[in-house]
Structure formats: structure tokens, C-alpha cells
Amino acid sequence: MRFESTPAIVLRTREYGESDKIVTVLSRAAGKFSGIAKGAKRSQRRFPGTLEIFSHVTLDYKRRPHSELAFLERAVLLQPWPRLLNTLERFTAASHVVELADKMSVESEVGDDLYRIVAATLARLNAAEPGPATLRLFELAALHASGYRPELVVCRGCTRPLAADRGPVRLVGGLGGALCSQCRAREEGGMLLSNEALDCLGTLQVAVARAGLGNGHDGDGGHDAHDGHGPWAVEGAVAARLSARAAREVALALDLLLAPHLRGRLRSLELLGPVLNDPVSGGNGLR
Ligand SMILES: [Zn+2]
Numbered sequence: 001m002r003f004e005s006t007p008a009i010v011l012r013t014r015e016y017g018e019s020d021k022i023v024t025v026l027s028r029a030a031g032k033f034s035g036i037a038k039g040a041k042r043s044q045r046r047f048p049g050t051l052e053i054f055s056h057v058t059l060d061y062k063r064r065p066h067s068e069l070a071f072l073e074r075a076v077l078l079q080p081w082p083r084l085l086n087t088l089e090r091f092t093a094a095s096h097v098v099e100l101a102d103k104m105s106v107e108s109e110v111g112d113d114l115y116r117i118v119a120a121t122l123a124r125l126n127a128a129e130p131g132p133a134t135l136r137l138f139e140l141a142a143l144h145a146s147g148y149r150p151e152l153v154v155c156r157g158c159t160r161p162l163a164a165d166r167g168p169v170r171l172v173g174g175l176g177g178a179l180c181s182q183c184r185a186r187e188e189g190g191m192l193l194s195n196e197a198l199d200c201l202g203t204l205q206v207a208v209a210r211a212g213l214g215n216g217h218d219g220d221g222g223h224d225a226h227d228g229h230g231p232w233a234v235e236g237a238v239a240a241r242l243s244a245r246a247a248r249e250v251a252l253a254l255d256l257l258l259a260p261h262l263r264g265r266l267r268s269l270e271l272l273g274p275v276l277n278d279p280v281s282g283g284n285g286l287r
Pocket residue numbers: 155156157158159160179180181182183184
């Protein structure tokens with residue numbers, strides 16, 4: 001049987017027996033899948049240190065008819081991101097990225113948008129320390145990529161534009177969007193969102209859409225998402241005008257929107273608060 005080949009990012013690995021590894025990857029060609037790398041701990045030729053978390057590799061593999069685990073033949077480094085391990089801040093942010101991608105995706109569900117977003121975000125984190133909007137852009141892009149683009153422009157109840165609303169709107173995770181100040185009494189769940197936080201989310205969403213992340217094509221310029229033309233271009237401007245209170249609202253809002261689509265609790269949340277001073281510390285109970 002012939003091997004297939006795809007670019008892939010290692011999401012997690014575990015040792016298996018004396019010399020094997022079981023590896024879960026997010027790939028461009030085949031979505032998320034797991035495979036066994038026989039002799040991975042011994043073979044520098046087939047796996048030269050390339051089966052570690054965050055590794056961006058070209059993976060040769062083949063499916064096995066009666067096994068959920070693919071057979072991994074070789075992994076060659078495609079793009080090194082050495083600085084992800086340099087600081088606790090970058091490592092923590094990158095860990096959140098791969099864990100969120102893992103828990104949002106189902107094995108063998110094919111689609112390359114999530115792969116592209118994870119690759120772009122890890123490249124961004126390798127290039128510079130994470131800022132206050134870095135992970136929010138990733139989280140929103142991951143929602144877009146998975147087909148859960150939130151409705152932040154018009155009311156989910158009456159379809160009036162939310163931007164024209166004077167009062168806070170109610171964001172409801174199960175609705176994938178917000179209810180205006182007239183409609184918000186219909187629901188008790190979710191959270192109230194200030195105009196400032198709603199405006200910030202709108203800016204981030206426009207940046208994600210412009211970069212072509214999460215809508216299946218390459219956006220307006222065809223640039224890589226991490227070369228300064230991607231959604232990261234708005235990071236500085238957003239961070240500069242965002243109050244601490246609105247930053248916290250935006251973080252909680254993304255928590256709320258992501259929650260219905262995650263399988264299992266995000267362990268990375270416990271570190272985001274202490275390490276990155278991220279408003280989401282995992283203790284808010286929203287997940
Ligand atoms: Zn309404």
C-alpha cells in the first residue's frame with residue numbers, strides 16, 4: 001500500500017510500549033487523526049525529533065483497514081517554531097491553541113481551515129510574545145473555521161442591527177449570537193455585553209474574515225495569515241483602545257461562544273490567567 005503525505009501539526013503525543021509513540025495531528029489533507037509511530041523513540045532517520053507537541057511536519061502515513069490508528073512512516077520538519085518553547089508565555093498560549101483545536105475537532109472530519117488557523121497562530125506566537133488580542137483572534141477564527149461563526153451584527157431575535165443599540169445586548173452561547181436590548185429579556189442565560197465589547201468583537205471578526213481565515217479561501221491578498229497581512233494586523237490597535245473591563249468581557253464572550261462546541265474541559269485555561277494575565281482564568285464557571 002502506498003503512503004499518503006500531508007503537512008500536519010502535532011497536537012499531542014503519548015508513549016506506547018518501549019519504543020513507539022501514539023501521535024494525534026491536525027493535518028491539511030485529512031483533518032485530525034491519530035497514528036502509531038513504530039520505533040519513534042529510536043529512529044532518528046524517520047522521526048528526527050519531529051513528533052513533539054507543536055511540531056509542523058510533512059507526515060507520510062497510511063490508513064490501516066481495521067484500525068483507528070494510521071501507520072506513521074516518517075515526519076520531516078516543515079517549519080521550525082523554536083521560540084514557542086522559549087518563554088512560559090508563548091508556551092502557554094501555544095498550548096491553548098493546540099488544545100482548543102483538539103477539543104473542537106472530531107477525528108477524520110476533513111477541512112483545512114482549522115489547520116491553517118492553527119499554523120498561522122503558532123507562527124504568530126513564534127514571531128512575538130502574545131498580546132491581549134492574540135488568543136481572542138485565534139478563538140474567533142477557530143469558530144469561523146468550524147462553521148460556528150457567531151452572529152454579532154444583527155439581533156438573533158428581531159434582526160435589527162446591534163450597532164444601533166444603546167443598551168447592553170445579551171450574548172447567548174446556544175444562540176451563537178446576541179439579543180438586542182429589546183429582545184434580551186427573552187433569555188436568562190448568557191451574559192450582558194457592553195457596546196465597547198461588542199464593537200471590539202466586531203473589529204476582530206472583520207479582521208478574521210478579511211484574512212480569509214475560516215471561510216475556505218485565501219482572503220483579499222492571498223498572503224500567509226502570519227506575514228502581517230493576516231488578522232494579527234489589528235492586534236495592536238485593538239489592544240490599545242480596549243479597557244480592562246471590555247477585555248474581560250470579550251474573553252468571557254468567546255468562552256461562552258466556544259463552550260457548546262468543545263469536547264471536554266480546557267486544561268490550558270488554568271494557566272492563561274496566572275501566566276498571561278488573561279481575563280479568563282478558568283474559574284468563572286462559564287465553560
Ligand atoms: Zn432584537
